[in-house]
Amino acid sequence: MTTRKHLDANAIIIMLLLCICWGLQQVAVKLATPVISAGLQLGLRSEIAAMLVLALIWWKKIPFSLRDRHLLPGLIAGLFFALEFLCVSYGLNFTTASHMSVFLYTAPIFTVIGLHLLIPSERLHARQWLGVASAFGGIAIAFSGAMQNSADDIRQMLIGDSLGVLAALLWAATTLTIRFSSLADAEPTTTLFYQLAGAAVILTGVVLLRGEVWHAWTAVAWVSMLFQSVIVAFASYLAWFWLMRHYLVSRLSVFSFLTPLFGVAAGVLLMHDVISSRFAIGALMVLGGIVLVNFKKN
Structure with missing residues (x-):
């Protein structure tokens, strides 16, 4: 297994x-x-992003095969990734x-708990457990915010918020699958392709079964899809898997506490x-808890 480093400036x-x-x-x-x-x-x-990954694999002549040791963990990671989204x-x-x-970015909390249980070098200490408690308490209080709405709005928001937490659990499951399988040392393009392919097949299948269609696209829709496909699903995930290959997963995961701030803003x-x-x-x-979890003893 590749030795992973603490976070540096890059x-x-x-x-x-x-x-x-x-x-x-x-x-x-x-x-x-x-x-x-x-x-x-x-x-x-x-x-779209899966096709971009395949194009990158072909252009860079990156080794890739659907018959190697990465197939089974790749399918599992792809399933979790698809269910998350x-x-x-x-x-x-x-x-x-x-x-x-x-709620989606509570995933780092679930990830570090999993790492604590499975890797001796990534055990949580008292301060980290305080962070975990703060995060879960924050989830409960954030859920209670829906109680200030009408009965119908309460039901709607609780369903959506619960799906957000479930998505976070599935994201953590994806991360742990990658960390504890041959995908941990696989090319980032291999890991990303399996996840994108799984999401493409399952999500598109569900959409077809539901008979969902799209209307005439607006400029906003085109810009949104370009951003989601090329920037998020292709470039950012490729960079994420590269980071996971070279740096401590727990440090990377908890550093993402900034994401909800940008999302809320x-x-x-x-x-x-x-x-x-x-x-x-x-x-x-929740954010304070993730920050506390980020402070690990050397």
């Missing part, structure tokens, strides 16, 4: 750029939903982009999302 800069892209992701999906459903968007972007796509029908950004500025006081307090507790 890794921090790349992670900041990734956090900005990922923070804008839910808003990009939500902006285009009037003309193309969230599920169809995520299925199409996965197909299935939850996101349907969750955005019920909750805001700001809420989805916060984008939701408020671009979608005019309303942030309740309870949700704001809960979100701050």
Whole structure:
């Protein structure tokens, strides 16, 4: 197994750029939903990005085979990845982009708990457990923010927020699958292709079964799909898997605590999302918990 390093300046800069892209992701999906459903968007972007990955593999002559040792873990990672974004796509029908950004990016908490249980060198200490408790308390308070709405709005938001947390669990499962399988040492393009292919097949299949169609695309829809396909699903994920190959996964995961901040800010500025006081307090507790988890003893 490749020895992984602590974060250096290059890794921090790349992670900041990734956090900005990922923070804008839910808003990009939500902006285009009037003309193309969230599920169809995520299925199409996965197909486009998968083709871009195959083109990169061919151009760079990167070794790749569907018959090697990466097939089984690749299929498992692809399944988790697809289910994650299935939850996101349907969750955005019920909750805001700001809420989805916060709940989806609780994934680092679930990831570090998994790493704690499985890797002796990544054990959590008292301060990290305090962070975990803060994050879970924040999730509960953020959920309670929906209680300030009408009965129908409460039901809608709780469904969407719950799907956001479930998506976070699936993201953590994907990360752990990669970390504890042959994909940990695979080319980033191999890991990314399996995930994108899984999402393309499953999401597109669900969309077809539901009979979802798209209307005449607007300029916003085209820009959203370009951003989601080329920037997020292709470039940013490729960079993420490269980082996972060279740096400690727990440090990378918890560093992404900035992503919900960018996501909430984008939701408020671009979608005019309303942030309740309870949700704001809960979100701050979640972010504070992730920050605490990030402080590990050397």
